[in-house]
Amino acid sequence: MTEAPNAETFVISLLLTLLAGITLAIIRQRNMFGVVILSGIYSFLMASIMIALDAVDVAMTEASVGAGISTVILLATLYLTGSMEYPQRRSVIIPLCLSLAVGAILIWGTSGLPKFGVADAPIHKHVGPTYIQYSKDHKMPPNMVTAVLADFRGYDTLGETAVVFTAGIGVLLLLQGGWRVSSAGRKRDDEDDENEPSARSASDAANGGTSAGGTSA
Amino acid sequence: MRFDLILRVGAKLVLPFILLFALYVQFHGDYGPGGGFQAGVIAAGMVILYALIFGIRAAKQIAPPAIVEMMVPLGVLLYAGTGMAGIFLGDNFLEYTAFAHDFLHAHEWGIFTVELGVLITVCSTMIVMFYAFVERGRS
Amino acid sequence: MMDALQQFSAHYNYYITIFLMISGLFIVIARGNLIKKLIGLSLFQTSVYLLYLTPAKIVGGTAPIYDKNFTVYANPLPHVLMLTAIVVGVATLALGLALVVRIKEAYGTVEEDEIFTKDPESE
Numbered sequence: 001m002t003e004a005p006n007a008e009t010f011v012i013s014l015l016l017t018l019l020a021g022i023t024l025a026i027i028r029q030r031n032m033f034g035v036v037i038l039s040g041i042y043s044f045l046m047a048s049i050m051i052a053l054d055a056v057d058v059a060m061t062e063a064s065v066g067a068g069i070s071t072v073i074l075l076a077t078l079y080l081t082g083s084m085e086y087p088q089r090r091s092v093i094i095p096l097c098l099s100l101a102v103g104a105i106l107i108w109g110t111s112g113l114p115k116f117g118v119a120d121a122p123i124h125k126h127v128g129p130t131y132i133q134y135s136k137d138h139k140m141p142p143n144m145v146t147a148v149l150a151d152f153r154g155y156d157t158l159g160e161t162a163v164v165f166t167a168g169i170g171v172l173l174l175l176q177g178g179w180r181v182s183s184a185g186r187k188r189d190d191e192d193d194e195n196e197p198s199a200r201s202a203s204d205a206a207n208g209g210t211s212a213g214g215t216s217a
Numbered sequence: 218m219r220f221d222l223i224l225r226v227g228a229k230l231v232l233p234f235i236l237l238f239a240l241y242v243q244f245h246g247d248y249g250p251g252g253g254f255q256a257g258v259i260a261a262g263m264v265i266l267y268a269l270i271f272g273i274r275a276a277k278q279i280a281p282p283a284i285v286e287m288m289v290p291l292g293v294l295l296y297a298g299t300g301m302a303g304i305f306l307g308d309n310f311l312e313y314t315a316f317a318h319d320f321l322h323a324h325e326w327g328i329f330t331v332e333l334g335v336l337i338t339v340c341s342t343m344i345v346m347f348y349a350f351v352e353r354g355r356s
Numbered sequence: 357m358m359d360a361l362q363q364f365s366a367h368y369n370y371y372i373t374i375f376l377m378i379s380g381l382f383i384v385i386a387r388g389n390l391i392k393k394l395i396g397l398s399l400f401q402t403s404v405y406l407l408y409l410t411p412a413k414i415v416g417g418t419a420p421i422y423d424k425n426f427t428v429y430a431n432p433l434p435h436v437l438m439l440t441a442i443v444v445g446v447a448t449l450a451l452g453l454a455l456v457v458r459i460k461e462a463y464g465t466v467e468e469d470e471i472f473t474k475d476p477e478s479e
Contacts, residue, residue: 008415013365016372023379023399032391039395046402053409054419054430056250060242061442062405064258069343070398070446072265076350077391077453081460085389086467095386103378107371115366117415119428124414128431135422139320141247141328142422144432145439149252150328150335153436154311157331158296160440161338165293167447168342172286174454175349249421254443339443346450353457 009117012052019045032083036074043067057145228270235263243336247325253335260336261343273351282348285341292338299330369410376403388468390456394449401445408434 022042029035043066050059114121131148134140140147149157243256268276299311306315313327314320364371376399383396412435417428420435456466463471 006415009365013368016369020372020375023376026395026399027379027383032389035392035395039398042399042402046405049406050409053413054417055409055412055435055438056419056421057252057255058405058409058435058438058442060250060255061258061439064255064262065442065446066402068262069258069265069347070449072269073346073350073446073450073453074391074395076347076354077457079354080350080457081391081466085387085392088386088388090386090388090469092386095382098385099378099382102381103374106374106377110367110370110374111363113367113370114411116369116410117413119414119417121411123411123434124431128433131432132420132422132429139324141321141325143247143249143251144420144422144429145250145435146246146252146328146332147324148432148436149439150331151313151324154300154331156436157335157440158293158300158311160444161293161296161335163444164342164447165289165338167444167451168289168345170451171346171349171454174451174458175353250419252439254439258443342447346447349454350450350457 008052012049015045015049015052019049030085030087032078032085033075036071036078039074040067040071043070057143224270228266232263232267235266236260239263243332246332247328253332254339257336257339258343260340261347264344265347268347268351273348273355277348280344282345285344285348288337288341289345290338292334292336292341294334295337296331296334299327299334303327369406373403373406373410376400376406390459390466390468391453393468394452394456397452398445398449401441405438405441408438 019042022038022045026035026038026042029038043062046066047059047063050056050062114123131140131144131152135142135144135147140151239256239259242251242259243253246252246256264276264280267279299313301310303312303315304310308315311327311331313324315323316326317323380396380398380400380403383399384393387393387396412431412433414428414430417430418426420429420432422429459471460466463474465471465474
């Protein structure tokens, strides 16, 4: 080889290989509890890789969000739904062939991509140097990620905050409403009208309104 | 888990430092890794840890659902309001240059307010989601 | 031979990214459990994080936080995009899980095949 493989690249490759192993375990594991724990491990490994890739802000987010919040929410869901996956009745041949075909096309596509870690790749030529220059000139805070997040790309972040807000409202509407559906698949109408014992929140009122409108229509 | 003494005492020791770390991540975000998204999730993690160990009822006393639900739109409004403030001061939407006499200071103020809005929305959304899932399991 | 090996090691990150991507795709198509499908979807999403962060890295560079002792920094733009994508990802995962909880309450199961047999519309 013309250039010696340096330690940084080696560590990243090792962690990525571990990540692939965890992924195989997630595919094979039938117990959903095990899958959730494995996905927590996956998130921590991913955070380590992100640190090795110099993305410290992203690593912090992945460690707290991926391994923390999403594991807790997945476990809360498992408590409500049960944790065993039934043995498969359909064949896996077609999905496997489809996935491998997609993978082959994508691998063919990577041959045109620049090599890993080189400084003269096209991505480092366009807007990145501008952002770095702003921080160097002391026109922006030293953390370029914060500067880009909240200032240069403020519109983006406003949109993302709105998406988080919308998802939160959606979860409230789905889970906190007075509406209950019986396991026969039919809505028990008597529950949401007068027998509601506790008006828990404003979303209750919203749900009551829509269901009343639906029955009268 | 209710009567596990070591867990309860250990959690009480750790909890304030988690909140302190969240505030550090929030306000030091200009100079080190961090920002509103991370701080919001860490602060929500503190409430969730409290709820896991001391029960959902105790958690609802330190973070009442009514207040937390109000904080969800408040953060987005603070963010959009910062953008509108730029318009009223004669600039474009989300342009912070008019906030102070100096370019760097003005933009630091803008970033600070915007990140505060992100913190409020992300933190309260995570807590609200957790409450919703837990309440569904109890009823 | 040496050339091919060098090509392989220079694109190893992309190969793992593609492996994660098609694993997520495989889980979403082949597994019937709805929670497993959502985890497969988040695997797919995580592979996109890697796809963005890999080209941003410069070997020998440092994290994009300015300090006068360093001159080479990673590109901050992909970091910003992925940072917001992660938080939005967990919000949408929670929304999907809320839907799964409602489906469980309505049908008594989270297995796709059983939902299809119980659904009167699908006959």
